[in-house]
Amino acid sequence: MPKRMVFLLLVAVGVLGIVGVGSLLVGAQPVNVGEALRVVFADDRSDAAVIVHDLRMPRTVLGICVGVALGLAGALMQSLTRNSIADPGILGVNAGAAFGVLVAVVGFGVGQFSGYVWFAFLGAALSTALVYLIGTVGPPTTAPVRLVLAGTAVGAALVACAEGIVFLDPKAFDEYRFWIVGDVAKPDLSVTGQFLPFLVAGVVLALLLGPPLNALALGDDLGSALGVRVARTRILTGIAVLLLSGAATAAAGPIAFVGLAAPHLARTVTGTDQRWLLPFSAVVGAIVVLLADILGRVVLPSGELRVSVMTAIVGAPFFVFLVRRKRAVA
Numbered sequence: 001m002p003k004r005m006v007f008l009l010l011v012a013v014g015v016l017g018i019v020g021v022g023s024l025l026v027g028a029q030p031v032n033v034g035e036a037l038r039v040v041f042a043d044d045r046s047d048a049a050v051i052v053h054d055l056r057m058p059r060t061v062l063g064i065c066v067g068v069a070l071g072l073a074g075a076l077m078q079s080l081t082r083n084s085i086a087d088p089g090i091l092g093v094n095a096g097a098a099f100g101v102l103v104a105v106v107g108f109g110v111g112q113f114s115g116y117v118w119f120a121f122l123g124a125a126l127s128t129a130l131v132y133l134i135g136t137v138g139p140p141t142t143a144p145v146r147l148v149l150a151g152t153a154v155g156a157a158l159v160a161c162a163e164g165i166v167f168l169d170p171k172a173f174d175e176y177r178f179w180i181v182g183d184v185a186k187p188d189l190s191v192t193g194q195f196l197p198f199l200v201a202g203v204v205l206a207l208l209l210g211p212p213l214n215a216l217a218l219g220d221d222l223g224s225a226l227g228v229r230v231a232r233t234r235i236l237t238g239i240a241v242l243l244l245s246g247a248a249t250a251a252a253g254p255i256a257f258v259g260l261a262a263p264h265l266a267r268t269v270t271g272t273d274q275r276w277l278l279p280f281s282a283v284v285g286a287i288v289v290l291l292a293d294i295l296g297r298v299v300l301p302s303g304e305l306r307v308s309v310m311t312a313i314v315g316a317p318f319f320v321f322l323v324r325r326k327r328a329v330a
Contacts, residue, residue: 005270005276008269008280012283012284012287016283016287019287019290020290021033021037022290022294023059023060023063023290023293024036024052024057024060026298027297027298028297028304029051031048031052035048036052039052040052058188058189059184059185059186059293060293062186062189062195062251062252063184063289063293064286064289064290065192065195065196065251065286066184066248066255067258067285067286067287067289068199068203068285069202069203069247070088070244070245070248070255070258070259070285070289071262071281071282071283072202072240072278072281072282073202073240073244073259074086074088074258074262074263074281074285075262075263075274075278075281076206076237076240076241076244077093077241077259079213079216079217079277080238083147084264085322086147087257087259088245088259089155089255089256089257089259089260090151090256090260091128091131091147092131092154092158093127093241093242093246094155094254094256095127095154095155095158095254096124096125096126096128097120097123097124097127097246097249097250098120098123098162098180098253098254099123099127099158099162100116100119100120100121100122100123100246101119101120101179101249102165102166102176103119103123104116106169106176113190113191113194113250117194117195117246120246120247120250121246124242124249125246127155127158128238128241128242131151131154132147134146134150134153134154135148135149135151162180179253181308182307182308183252183306183308184252185293185306194251195248195250198243198244198247199248202244202247203244205236205239205240206237207278209233209237209274210275210276210278211274211275212229213237213274214273214274214275215227216234217274252307253308254308255307255311256308256311257311257318258285258311259285260315260322261288261314261315261318262282262284262288263277263281263284264318265288266281266283288311289311292307292311292314295310296309
C-alpha cells in the first residue's frame with residue numbers, strides 16, 4: 001500500500017508539473033514549449049522571456065502555493081468538523097480573513113502583505129469562532145448543516161460590512177476592488193516570498209497531524225484511549241487551518257471551493273487515511289488553482305476571468321451535488 005500511494009503521489013506531482021508548464025505557455029500571447037523552457041533558465045529579456053518571467057512565472061508559483069494551502073486547509077477542516085462539505089470559504093474563514101485585510105488597509109493604512117497578513121489571521125480566527133459557536137448550538141445530528149448555514153450567514157454579513165466600508169472610502173475602494181476578487185496574477189514574486197514562510201509552517205504542521213486525526217476519526221473517546229491528546233490536536237489543527245487559509249487569502253484574495261473539491265478528489269485515491277489524504281489534497285489543490293487560472297485566460301475571446309470566478313463556476317454545482325448526496329453529512 002505505501003509503495004502504491006507513493007507512486008500515485010509522484011504521478012500527481014508529475015501532473016502538477018505538466019499543468020505548471022502549461023501555465024507558462026498559455027495566454028493572450030502563446031509561447032511554444034522550447035522557447036519557454038529556454039527562457040526559464042536564460043532570461044535574455046526577449047519578448048518570450050518577459051512574458052514568462054514577468055507575467056506567467058509569478059502567477060504560476062503563487063497559484064501553486066495558494067492551491068496547496070487551500071487544499072490542505074479544506075482537508076483539515078473536513079477532518080476536524082467531520083463534515084465532508086466543510087471548506088474555508090463555506091465556513092466563513094476566507095470572509096473573515098478578507099475583512100481583516102480590509103480593516104488593515106482602510107483603518108490602519110497597511111498596504112503590504114507582511115503587515116495585513118496578521119489582520120487576516122485575526123479576522124479568520126474571529127469568524128471561525130463565531131461560526132463554530134453558532135453552528136454547534138442544537139442537536140448534534142444536524143451540526144454539519146448548521147455549520148454550513150452559520151458559515152454562509154457570517155460570510156454574507158462580513159461581505160456586506162466590507163462593501164459598506166469601501167463605498168464610504170473611494171480610495172479604499174480603488175485598492176480593495178482589485179484584491180477582493182481572488183486572483184493569482186501578481187506583478188512579481190515578492191508576495192509569494194512573504195507568503196512562503198506561513199505556507200511552510202502550515203504544511204509541516206498539517207502533515208504531522210495525519211496520524212492523530214486518523215485516531216480522532218474513530219471518535220474522541222477511542223482516540224483518547226489510543227493516546228491522542230484530543231484538545232491539543234484540535235487546537236493545532238485550527239492553527240494550521242488559520243495559517244494556511246488566512247495567509248492564502250491575504251496573498252491572493254478569497255478563492256472559494258478549492259478546499260472543498262480538492263479533498264474529495266484526493267479521497268477517491270487515498271480513502272480516509274489522513275496520512276495520505278493531506279499531501280494528495282495539497283497537490284490536487286495546486287492543480288485545481290492552476291487549471292482554473294489557465295481556463296480563465298482562454299475562456300473569453302478578449303481579456304480573462306479571475307481564478308475565483310472560475311472556481312466558483314465549477315465549484316458551486318459541485319457543492320450542490322455533495323449536499324444532495326446522503327453521504328454529504330458525515
